[in-house]
Amino acid sequence: MEAVIETTGGLFPAHTYLLDSNNLVAYVKTGETTAFYFKNPIKGFDKRGRKFAPGNKNLFNIKKETHGKTVIGSSGQVYTVTEDSCSCAGFTYRGTCKHMGKHG
Numbered sequence: 001m002e003a004v005i006e007t008t009g010g011l012f013p014a015h016t017y018l019l020d021s022n023n024l025v026a027y028v029k030t031g032e033t034t035a036f037y038f039k040n041p042i043k044g045f046d047k048r049g050r051k052f053a054p055g056n057k058n059l060f061n062i063k064k065e066t067h068g069k070t071v072i073g074s075s076g077q078v079y080t081v082t083e084d085s086c087s088c089a090g091f092t093y094r095g096t097c098k099h100m101g102k103h104g
C-alpha cells in the first residue's frame with residue numbers, strides 16, 4: 001500500500017490516494033481527514049499527465065486485523081488477547097501464556 005497526494009494542480013484537487021500497486025483503494029479529500037474506501041478497488045489508477053508526491057499514510061487507518069479478543073481466566077480475570085500479545089501477567093513475564101492458544 002502506498003499513499004500519494006496529488007500535486008498536479010489546476011483541475012485536479014489535492015486529494016490523497018491510497019494505492020495498492022496500480023489499484024485505487026481509498027482516498028481522502030483535500031482538507032478532510034476521513035478516508036473513503038471503495039467497495040472494490042478501482043483498477044488501473046491512471047497517473048499519466050498528473051503529478052503525485054508521497055502522501056500521509058496515517059490518514060488511512062490501515063487495519064492490521066489484530067483486534068483483541070477477551071478471554072476470561074480461570075479465576076475470573078479478564079484478559080485481552082491479540083495475535084501476538086496478552087494482557088496477563090504470564091505473558092508480560094514469559095512472552096507467552098496459555099491464553100494465546102485460545103485466540104482465533
Ligand SMILES: [Zn+2]
Pocket residue numbers: 079086087088089090091096097098099100
Ligand atoms: Zn495470557
